[in-house]
Amino acid sequence: MAISKDLIASIFLLCLVLVHQVESQRILSNGGVASSNIPRINCGGACAARCGLSKRPNLCQRICGTCCFRCNCVPPGTYGNFAACPCYASLTTRNNKRKCP
Structure with a gap:
């Protein structure tokens, strides 16, 4: 049973969307700044x-x-x-x- 090219393309696109969502949440949790090197205040x-x-x-x-x-x-x-x-x-x-x- 061979995996079709459409299925592989769909899985790839789904992975890209998930990575984008995770990155967006990380940016929002840093107050809209993408860098995690910003020191946090007490x-x-x-x-x-x-x-x-x-x-x-x-x-x-x-x-x-x-x-x-x-x-x-x-x-x-x-x-x-x-x-x-x-x-x-x-x-x-x-x-x-x-x-x-």
């Missing part, structure tokens, strides 16, 4: 400083950590300063409210 420390005066510090740090992981930055101070980290400021909830504290 999200725990940055978010602890950002959420230090929050009424709900555990919730604030959890949300801040998610935003920090995606953007690799946290604005300075305890509130505002979103211009220092545009990616952090651009993340929104389903209701188009700012996600990150």
Whole structure:
């Protein structure tokens, strides 16, 4: 039983699509940057400083950590300063409210 050329071509194209999908996910997980040599910031420390005066510090740090992981930055101070980290400021909830504290 011989394998047809169409089957081989289909398998090859499927492999290319899978490789493309994996590479796209890797790029998205790096905040839109393809290089994995970019140093990651200490999200725990940055978010602890950002959420230090929050009424709900555990919730604030959890949300801040998610935003920090995606953007690799946290604005300075305890509130505002979103211009220092545009990616952090651009993340929104389903209701188009700012996600990150």
